[in-house]
Amino acid sequence: MQPKVTIYDVANAANVSMATVSRVMNRNPKVKKETKERVLKVIHDLNYHPNAVAQGLASKKTTTIGVIIPDLTNAYFANLAIGIDDIAMMYNYNIIIANSNEDTEKENQIIDNLLAKQVDGIIYMGRNQTEHFRSATRDNGTAVVLAGTVDEWNTPSVNINYRQATYDATSFFLKQGQKVALVISDKNYPINAKYRIPGYKDALKEYGIEFNKKLIFETQDNNSISNPTFQEIYESEASSAVVYSDDTAIILLNKGFEMGRSIPEDFQIITSNNTVVTKYARPTISSITQPLYDIGAVAMRILTKMMNKEKVQDSNVYLDYDIIHRGTTRI
């Protein structure tokens, strides 16, 4: 274990003040070329690495951001996280990631931790920021961006337009004269209440079909094949389903086979996230395609701007989506 070399050691060895070393490190242009080179050589020879904690205390910037994620094992969020991490690294930030499980108490604890650690900003994914989260970040003036997440307060965010996407998927089935089930986690989640359900209703209206609330199914994020909801879907009058999550969709698909249904012959499915399981399933699952990596990447990019106090012109970004037809739809 070698002794840590500090800025003082460099200053001594280079015969300059620590201020000058600091200037060199921070690429301050007004350092004489020779001085700079001498310092740089000493930095290299001594293998000096600045202590980011001390930098953080002195500069009040930690180049660390917090990322709150509902579930690291959920492919949807994991893909966003990769986009976040890549861009963060590109801009020289590190991410403190915390798995929230969408648990209010845990989220509150997480936000306290993150603020104590003086993160420069936070990317939030999940259901809804807690009251405490909102007030604490506001009081601290901490920048927050939502990724793959919407809320009722117009917080800067990056998403696809779920309302339009749900409309498109529903319309695809209605055009064929199918009865369409909408499968969501919970109708009270903002993303469902404000986007998916309205998009579904838009399509029904377009096709002059009356809304039947019995065709909205809530899984409560319980993707076990024993969840009775899956059976209920097939026992309903629906002949097709628009599903909010790929894991849910593959369970639904398998449940269909278990119940002796033919897919896509007598039941069709469009899922939402185009994660890898859609390609693993047999038949492969038709899906809305989202630029998952980009959602994370753009969210991080917006956050960097906010942390720099730059103007962010459009803070609620909707990226492009599409629908890819595979084996669970009939064209």
Place this chain on the structure above:
Amino acid sequence: MQPKVTIYDVANAANVSMATVSRVMNRNPKVKKETKERVLKVIHDLNYHPNAVAQGLASKKTTTIGVIIPDLTNAYFANLAIGIDDIAMMYNYNIIIANSNEDTEKENQIIDNLLAKQVDGIIYMGRNQTEHFRSATRDNGTAVVLAGTVDEWNTPSVNINYRQATYDATSFFLKQGQKVALVISDKNYPINAKYRIPGYKDALKEYGIEFNKKLIFETQDNNSISNPTFQEIYESEASSAVVYSDDTAIILLNKGFEMGRSIPEDFQIITSNNTVVTKYARPTISSITQPLYDIGAVAMRILTKMMNKEKVQDSNVYLDYDIIHRGTTRI
């Protein structure tokens, strides 16, 4: 944006010195009860939260650890990460997570970042620590634990005994008189070179069968169904396969159907990680079962001990595994 309240503000309002406030915060027992209560009330009234960056600089402990993960979207590693995060939170640590992509340059950059941020320890997952990683952590005296990862230097680690598990899976097939393929990412990875291949050979030896290197297949982590390796497996003399990754196994399964094979009737598969895709597949995939969450959790627990300079008696831990037979094996 409210003014930050510091330890000085608390000290003033409570009419004590900041040292006393610090003692109260740190649960130092030798503070008079009344003083303590007065300070506690002020802390609460002022909504004081200590600045962890300043604490980190003064105490030389950041209560932050680094986690290097090859791929956040890989269910195997994501499950370990959840175990790590949970135990970290329990012990009041936060994790800086960095996606390495198993890229040497990126890992080097990551380790520099983590050390600059003065992390108290690091959990490494992946192929192999880089030279730079090893020397930098050694020079810094930073504790390192491997999770789901082995190396040649006896670094503290948590795993299952892959050699024994591979032996068991291979033996299961040999007992039936099958020819067994071993499907791995790359035979030079330590986990394959030191565990899986020897375990496979152990089983062959046990059954008096000569090793045939043509039955070792390397996917190079390329899990696209167009990877020619998958087809080669079915064109070989193998009638069964022990596969290192669940994603690989499901692709192999699907490739089998594409090639007109019946599984498990004329080809059998055992995979390694029992992640959720094994249950999504049809037929469901037989698997070695690993306590993924626990691997991460125990690794984090060991790291906390090392960071506290406690004795760690057994620093290369092997947790229990089992084999669960599902639809891709015949019993």
Place this chain on the structure above:
DNA sequence: CTGAAAGCGCTTACAG
């Protein structure tokens, strides 16, 4: 172009 000095917000001997 460079240095001396204050300050970031804490912890931790040391002294009493």
Place this chain on the structure above:
DNA sequence: CTGAAAGCGCTTACAG
């Protein structure tokens, strides 16, 4: 049981 003071390793006006 409590306080004064030094120190953690930097950044950043300020002065020259």
